[in-house]
Each structure stands twice: as C-alpha cells, then as structure tokens.
Amino acid sequence: VSTVLDCLEVFAKAGEDAHRVRRIDSGAPHCACESQQVSQYQETPVEPDEYLVRIVFDPTHITKENGGTRLNSATFSDAKSFGSPCIRRGISDSEEYKRTIEAILKNSPTASDGTARTVHGVIIVPVSEIRKMTYEIKDNHSTAQHQAFAAYATGESDRPAHAEIMVALGNMSNSKADRLAINFSKSMNNNFVDTTEFLDFDLSPYVRK
C-alpha cells in the first residue's frame, strides 16, 4: 500500500466491529498507512512530534485499590480490536473536546455499577513513544523487530482531530496482543494528567462531584 487512495479504501472498508484493526493491518501491514491520509475528513497524518490525548473515564478505565487509583487493563484494550480513540492535541479545539466527551457520556452515561460515568483525567501520549515500541519475532535463523503500535489520523465529520492507536497485529496471538496493550497501558501511567492539571480544556463539568 503506497497511495493515498489505497489507504482511504483500507480504512473505509475496515468496518466498525472488533475485527477493524485486523482488517486494517491486513490491508496495510507494518503500519504502511501511518504516513498517509486515511480519512476523508482529515488530510494530515499524525506526525511524530504530535501528542495524542486519551480521555480516562471513571470507573471504566481505572481501578481503585489501596486507597489510590491506577489505569486498568481496559484502558487500551480496544487498541487491538476497534482502535483506541484519542484527540490530536495540536489541532483540536475546545469544541472538539466537548463534542467528544459529551458524545461518549451520552452513549453510555452510567457504569455497570449504576453510578454516573465521569472524566477522571487524560493520558497524554507522545506519538514518538507510540512508534518506537517494538516487539520481536524469532525464527530459527533470526530475530526481527517490528513496530508494535501505529497512530492514525482517523478524523470524523464533526471531529477532524480524532485519531486512533492500533496494535500492529501481524499474525500475533490474542495473548500476545493483550500483552502489548497491557504493557502500553502500564507505560502510560506516568503520562496520566489529573483533570485539574489539564489546561487545554476545562474538564471540571465532567468530573465526579
């Protein structure tokens, strides 16, 4: 895959179900579309010097234990199936943050325990960090390093700064893909920013009262 048109097609045909990431990886192996346009609503691919913002919801993405909280394994579990949705920090505006958060909360306003879902904070993900993560595949003769994650500019009609992080699946097993997503979550713990410290957008209307 080397043309803009092919990548648009790969993503347009990827669907919305849990095989979305696998279809994209099959159509564009080895993150081949990362530097291409993949959405008709966003021409500019995600650049290596960008930062992506992942909204962290309480209680969906956090586990409370020992008096504190930590990101749980659900946080980036969608990276191997649907793609982990993020917002491109450099090109988004307040309205897009608002639309994104309110759309998510409107779609699923309560958690499984019946409490209201709220915003707990954000994870600021450096794209350079995403793209330098690798995994090894060994055979009898050699060991090859492969890029583990890709970041795509999957802008939508009302959210042009929308982006997704996806596992570069290759032929990896479910358990290997889970390990990658879990390790990614762990590596992002230090990139968590509390609602009060995030200055790009006022998150206070969405926090737990």
Add this chain to the structure above:
Amino acid sequence: MALQLYSSNLLSHTVEQFVPTFLPSGGSKRYFKIGNGDHPVSAPADKGTGDPKIIPLPSSGSRTFQRALATLRKLRSLSKGWDGYRAAPADPGSFEDAEKFLGCISNGSFNVSANIHAEGHAVIELERYSIKAHFRFLGDGKIAAIIDLPNDEWDDDLHGFDGATLPRVVAERLGLRG
C-alpha cells in the same frame, strides 16, 4: 443476585464434600466439586443431571476474590457502546467461563480483580507475590492467558477450558496442582 459464598476452608477437608452455594453466572444450577488437597482445582462440568448436591465456591478468605465475582456480575450487563460507540456488549459465554475459572482458582490466595475487554470479554487478573497473570475469556472455552513470573514471561492462547479444571499449564505456572 446476592453472592453466596461460604467461609469454610474446603481445602481442609480430606474427602470430597458437596455443599450448596455458588451458582455461577447467576443462572441455572451448576456444580463445583471441591476435592481434597490432592485435587485442589478440580471440579466436574455440569452435565445437567439435576444432581441436588450443589457445590460451593469456597471462600479463600480473599476479599478481592469476592469483589471480583461481584464485579463480573455487574459488568456482564454492559451493552454495546459502554466505552465509546464501538465497544462490544458483554459476551455471556465469556463471563460464564470467567466465573467458572474463578471457582477453579479460589483456593490460591491471589489478589483478584475483574474487568471487561473492549471486545466484550471478561478479564480476570491475579497477583500473588511476584506472580502476575491476566486471563481474557474469549468464549467457547478459549482463554488468552498471560502469566509472568520473575524473569519468566509466558503467554499463549489456550483452548478447551471445560469450566471445571484449570488448564495444566496454568495450574503449574500459578503454583496450583491441577
């Protein structure tokens, strides 16, 4: 559904005993057989025989275990879009397997937590000393398993979990005899 967990330590029994209590998945009656110390993780699959001897899910005394079970029962009601509009609804078969799996490891004194994967699968995480494990239940007895010991990472996709006996590799790596 209210949790029905007995506090007796069934590992102390020297013969197999059957005590009424745990109904996995909150549905029809199922049966766990808790053996003596030689068979700490073994239980027969429900053959639908109507055997009235319902088997307890033993309480290991672990509060996290009970919390995990309660969490599973909450999460299994999640519908499509629980995390963004794409997230898949909870998979009933996956959650049933996860509860049965909990029954198999309940005597292991693990710190246990439960969660849901974006694909709607139940997830159980275990931790004890330096053992860390993550199990995603893919349905139909399939498990994406990760068990990390100090300096020894292992993962594999397992098939054929019958709901009654831990896969041997899991039991061995967790330090449980299967």
